[in-house]
Amino acid sequence: MSDPVIADPQLKAAVEEVLADSNDTNWCVFNFDGKNIVFNTKGTDGLHGLLAALEDDQAQFAYLRSVSGDAESKRAKFSFITWVGESVGALKRAKISVIKASAKKVIQNYGTEFHFTEKDELDETAIMTKIKKAGGADYSGNTSQN
Numbered sequence: 372m373s374d375p376v377i378a379d380p381q382l383k384a385a386v387e388e389v390l391a392d393s394n395d396t397n398w399c400v401f402n403f404d405g406k407n408i409v410f411n412t413k414g415t416d417g418l419h420g421l422l423a424a425l426e427d428d429q430a431q432f433a434y435l436r437s438v439s440g441d442a443e444s445k446r447a448k449f450s451f452i453t454w455v456g457e458s459v460g461a462l463k464r465a466k467i468s469v470i471k472a473s474a475k476k477v478i479q480n481y482g483t484e485f486h487f488t489e490k491d492e493l494d495e496t497a498i499m500t501k502i503k504k505a506g507g508a509d510y511s512g513n514t515s516q517n
Contacts, residue, residue, distance in 0.1 A: 376473040381410035427456040432474040449481040
């Protein structure tokens with residue numbers, strides 16, 4: 372990673388934890404401080420915990436691991452989330468679309484991407500529905516017993 376914007380070694384370590392099957396970490400959040408992307412926090416409490424970590428006065432990137440599928444097949448699904456809080460200044464808000472490319476050098480493996488700017492958009496049910504739809508085949512509606 373030669374990009375100075377993402378030089379913080381905790382970024383890669385946090386993403387690797389979310390990806391790993393060997394631990395319970397299922398999300399991490401990075402802040403954009405106006406110049407660099409820096410590690411903020413991580414957790415094991417899923418989407419609910421991740422959404423609670425998003426701050427109104429911050430521009431943040433998050434990585435989420437969730438489990439999707441049906442009774443026959445449970446699969447880990449990964450999501451990239453960009454959050455630009457309502458109180459973020461105009462200059463930082465303008466930079467976020469350019470800085471997102473740097474964040475994606477660290478967070479590379481994901482099937483769904485979200486961009487939120489208001490707390491009202493942070494609807495857990497809607498987010499999980501989009502993740503589930505991106506997961507492909509889902510036979511949970513099939514109740515036949517052959």
